[in-house]
Every structure is written in C-alpha cells, then in structure tokens.
Amino acid sequence: MNMFLKVILSFALCHLFGVLSASAEIPNHHIFYRQDKRAPLTSIEIVFLGAGRNQEQPSQIGLANTVSTLIWEAAKKQGYMDQLSALGANLDMITHPLYQAISISALSENCSESIKIVCDFLHNLEFSDSDLQYAKKQEAADYQSGLRINTYKFMRDSAISQITGMKKFKSLKTLKDLSLEDVRQYYDQLLKADVVFFKIISNRDSTEVAKLLHPITKEREIGGFAHSLKFPTIDSNIGLKAFVYTDYSHLKSVFCHWMIFCGNVGEENYIPNLISNTLTGDARGLISEYFREELGLVYGPSCAMLSSEGIRYLNIYADPRLQNSKELIVKMSDFIRGLSDNPRFWEALKERRKILKVSYVHNLTPQRSLDREINIAIYNAPYRKGGYDAVTDAEVRAFLEKFFVPKNMIMLFLGPKDHIIDILNKHWPEVDIRVHSVKELIE
Secondary structure, three states: OOHHHHHHHHOOOOOOOOOOOHHHOEOOEEEEEEEOOOOOEEEEEEEEEOOOHHHOOHHHOOHHHHHHHHHHHHHHHOOHHHHHHHOOOEEEEEEOOOEEEEEEEEEHHHHHHHHHHHHHHHHHOOOOHHHHHHHHHHHHHHHHHHHHHOHHHHHHHHHHHHHHOOOOOEOHHHHHHOOHHHHHHHHHHHHOOOEEEEEEEEOOOHHHHHHHOHHHHOOOOOOOOOOOOOOOOOOOOOOOEEEEEEOOOOOOEOEEEEEEEEEEOOOOOHHHHHHHHHHHHHHOOHHHHHHHHHOOOOOOOEEEEEEEOOEEEEEEEEOOEHHHHHHHHHHHHHHHHOHHHOHHHHHHHHHHHHHHHHHHHHOOOHHHHHHHHHHHHHHOOOOOOOHHHHOOHHHHHHHHHHHOOHHHEEEEEEOOHHHHHHHHHHHOOOOEEEEEEHHHHEO
C-alpha cells in the first residue's frame, strides 16, 4: 500500500460528529464521513483524485473545466437533471487542481435513488461535437468574465508562470484546439481514477451510507488518473521583482500586491497561517490597524495564504488612493521586510494565539472538521499535536527571516504605469520591473 493510501486510511475514522465503522470501508474507495442529525439531509461529494487542472498539458489548458461543463450540459440535455430535480436533489460540479468532484445534495429518503441516477449518467453520457463547441463557448465567456471580476488572480498566476517558466496561461487558442478525443480520453481517465473518495455529511449512520454508494463503487475499473504530490519548487532567492499591469479601466486607486513565496502546498501550514491571521485576521489584524486606522492610507487591506500550481505564497493586498500610493508602497515594503524585528507584530501575535485557540473549538462544525481532515489526507501535510499552540516564537522568527526578505518578494501593481515605475526606481533601483497589459493575461 502506498503512502497516500496509508494516509487516507489513517484519517478514515471520523470523530466528534460520527465514527466510520470498519464495515463501511470499500476497496479502492474511502469514505470521509460526519453524522449530523440536525436535518434529514445527505450531502455527498464524489471526488476523483488525480483528475483536475494539474493533469492538463500546456496544450490542453482549460480541458478539466471544459469536461466539467460538458458533464453538466450533457446531463441536462439527456434528462438526468430533470430526474434529480423531481427528487428535490441538487447536483454541482467542482474542478480543483488535484481532483474533479461531483456533489449531490438530497433529502436522505431520496438519496439512494439520486445516487442511482448519477451513476447511470456517469456511465452513459455521450458527448457530441456540438456539445463541445457549446462548452468551449461557455469556457471562453468564463475567461473574459473572470478577467474582469478576478483580475488579481490572473495577475498573480501570470507572475508565477513567468518566474517558474510554467506555461499555464489561459489561452483562447488552446481552448479552441481542444478536440472531442481529448475530452473522451480525459473523461475515461477520470472515471477510472485510481482513488475515489466520498465526502459525506448525513443524518444516517455510516453503514447505511456505505450501502448507498454500491452502485458507484461496484466493479468500478481503475487505471486512470493517479494522485501525485510532486509539486514544483521555487527558490526563495528569486530576486526583487515588480510586475506593473496597465490598461485597466475605472481605476480610482492603485492596487498593490506583495507575494512572499514560502514553499509548496504539501508543507506544514501552521506558521504561515499564524502570520497571516496576525496581519489581517477577522479584519482586525495588524495591517488594518496600522495602515488603515492609524495612517489612513488604504481602505481594504488583506493578507492570505494562497497557492498556484502547487506553489504556496502569502499575498498582502492594499488599495491606496493615487495620492497615497507612494507613501503606502514604501511603508508597506519596509513593514514586510522589518516584520521579524517589529515589537507590534509580536504583541499582535500573542493576542492572535488566544483568539485562534477559542475560534478553533467553535469552528469544529461537521463541514469544517471534515474539510480539515480531507485536506490533511490529500496533501499529506505534517500535523502538529497542539496546533497553533505548538508553534514557537523562534519558529515564527526563523520563518520571517527566511522568507520575508527583499530577494523573495514579488510586487504586483495595477495602475498608472509611469507613476508606479517612478516610485520603484527611486526607492529600489535594483528591482526588476516588468510591464504588461491586462489584455495579455489571456492568450
């Protein structure tokens, strides 16, 4: 048994809201389960591990989302959605870098019939060229709306692609070139994924739930997508770089991002999460207190641990008005570099530990505890007994001194090009400045 399956099985016994009995284990399939008796409902996610966006080659960017759209549209076109609606069941598709999932929510009394319908359409869906063209059109529209609504994510992904050399741009040309054969091969690999697990919250007990899944698990073939935790690595000495993006309309502010790379998603998260919570946790963190309330330089600053293509980074965001942008950019950059020696940070960290200790207990809802368990299993991340309490100040300081340094800082700006470049050249003449139009974020 490989290490991943050992991890899956080691977390398969659920606690707090329900225990998964040994009889509920199914060969090649694993159930993550919580019992919640507050309502007669069952929610099931069928997770095909190893499928998802990480399976896409540079020439196939958009394939996973396109297949997701095809499944949805084909199920609707062939009448399966109407059958589910008649039972009061909802179906949703989820596409993640590491997996593809189908989510079913239904009254528990109708769950068995709903699963049979889903099983039927999974194995009997037919994709036509006209279906594919429609899905491509939908995906292309999503690209354009995504660029308008979530420009910052496109900016960050573009910067990471340039730094790492991974060509993962969203491309209308690549999308146009996807073939029906690409789709069918991907779908076949998805159904035969080596590991499938079920994320379940139900008022029913685990043995009943396991029996409901037999139409899906019975005689399922394997040999398709395989889960891998081989993520790219990035040097923490990449050099000070700034990406300036132009041609964005309706600007009233300069939008600023500082990306601090800190390993990959398979590593322990306690330290970067603790730092992120200290800086902007619950909108009352140190960044908001200092830059918004005291200096009045920004409206909605934030800090979050994010990832792209398996690379993990802390993203600090600020939105100064144009007249405040020079002061904000300089002070925020100095603030980040000097965090390890900032007494206010250590005072805020001490207070944040107390808040996290209390919030951890209150956040153990069935959904959140289940999500936490599954994430640990998927990423095989180290688990600390004691959680945040087990993180020492010395470890936090070492982390800051390693990663919160100029040579590991990427700055992203959206605003007037000449104004931003002038600020950068005056204060950091060594910075590597790259200018792009937001129109380039989709090839």
